[in-house]
Amino acid sequence: MDNRSVKPISRGELARVTGCNLETIRYYETVGIMPNPPRTAKGYRSYDDSLVRRLKFVMRSRDLGFSLEEIRGLLGLVDDRTQTCAQVQTVAEAHLDDVQAKIADLMRIERVLSETVARCTGDGAPKCAVIDALLEA
Amino acid sequence: MDNRSVKPISRGELARVTGCNLETIRYYETVGIMPNPPRTAKGYRSYDDSLVRRLKFVMRSRDLGFSLEEIRGLLGLVDDRTQTCAQVQTVAEAHLDDVQAKIADLMRIERVLSETVARCTGDGAPKCAVIDALLEA
């Protein structure tokens, strides 16, 4: 299987094949995540295979919760042929720490919330354990 | 201990006693989370004890990850003396579901990320398991 004849595609097609929102592609262009693509004679954006792969990379990074800033960093390491595994590891580990901290936060919230909800009688009374918990100093 | 003589406080003091950012207080006013407070003769905002308690309620709800929309709902139930425990329970349980879904998402991300980072050699080589994982289709 050769890739020789892969034709450039339009923005709409790029959106379709990557699952990215049409407008978001333009947004990524303005914030420098995606480069200004070549244009057709009439000014239509034209994406070749390397740009398709780049956006797929972005989408997968986004799925893993990397911020645009972090994605920019990862893309820089991909683009820069002198990148090292250690540099990538640093970014990924920092993000992993973030994710773990968020999980811990949410689990604390979950515990408080479920304990409080459990004290609800759930009836038609105007007295509620949740409200009391939120009101008490 | 009586509360009779609790004096109204300024916006700066309210920020201090609630831990809320000074500007955020004004923001909450514009979006209807906090009411327009009474003013001094010279136009300074003046918060009495009931408004202090209201903002503390908001801050605690925020700590538990309720959105402003949800907080508005909770405040409505607090303000409306015909509120029922069942109504509050509904809001709180919906939020609990949200929180649990977010935890599940983040745990999936955490798993993928830590598995991938574990495959990093962390050396000076330009080949990296994390980048490969993000690049592969």
Add this chain to the structure above:
DNA sequence: CTAAGGTCTGTAGCTGATACAGGCTCAAGA
């Protein structure tokens, strides 16, 4: 009296998109 700090207003900026208006352009059918 003066200087430092608090407060007032309106507005801009942030992240990460998403949406919409108004105008071209392209492709397919009659």
Add this chain to the structure above:
DNA sequence: TCTTGAGCCTGTATCAGCTACAGACCTTAG
């Protein structure tokens, strides 16, 4: 060939949830 509907172009507005800043007042301690 004409037409019509879809796709693409641009710039700009909107969303949540704040945060920050400028420039003008006001208050208070020394």
